[in-house]
Structures are given as C-alpha cells and as structure tokens.
Amino acid sequence: MADGLAYIGAALATGLSCIGGGIAVGNAAPAAIGATSEDPKAFGKAIIFVVLGEGIAIYGMLVSILLIFAR
Numbered sequence: 001m002a003d004g005l006a007y008i009g010a011a012l013a014t015g016l017s018c019i020g021g022g023i024a025v026g027n028a029a030p031a032a033i034g035a036t037s038e039d040p041k042a043f044g045k046a047i048i049f050v051v052l053g054e055g056i057a058i059y060g061m062l063v064s065i066l067l068i069f070a071r
Contacts, residue, residue, distance in 0.1 A: 010064035017060020024053030
C-alpha cells in the first residue's frame with residue numbers, strides 16, 4: 001500500500017508541476033518575445049521569467065525522484 005501511494009504522489013508531483021510550468025512558460029514566452037522585439041536589450045531580463053517557469057517543472061521532477069528512491 002505504501003509503495004502505491006508513493007508512486008501516486010510522485011505522479012501527481014510531476015504531472016501537476018509540469019502543467020504549471022507549461023502554463024507559466026506559455027504566458028511568459030510570448031511576452032518575452034514581444035519585449036525583445038521592442039528592445040533587444042531586454043532579452044536578459046525577459047528570459048529569466050521563462051527560466052523560472054521551467055524551474056517549477058524541474059522541482060516537481062526532483063520531488064518525485066525523492067519520493068520514489070528515498071524510502
């Protein structure tokens with residue numbers, strides 16, 4: 001029973017964080033492209049927000065790895 005719940009928790013951690021990361025990147029990337037087209041110097045500042053959205057998915061995957069292997 002405990003193994004099954006750990007796998008369900010890992011799947012939820014990965015799935016929901018990837019959905020959240022996808023939503024964040026989907027909203028931040030077009031804004032970053034628009035800001036870069038108006039001012040090329042804004043690329044560094046704009047890409048940070050896209051990377052933060054990707055970080056959400058990476059953290060969720062890290063949590064799921066910890067749930068599966070750290071028992």
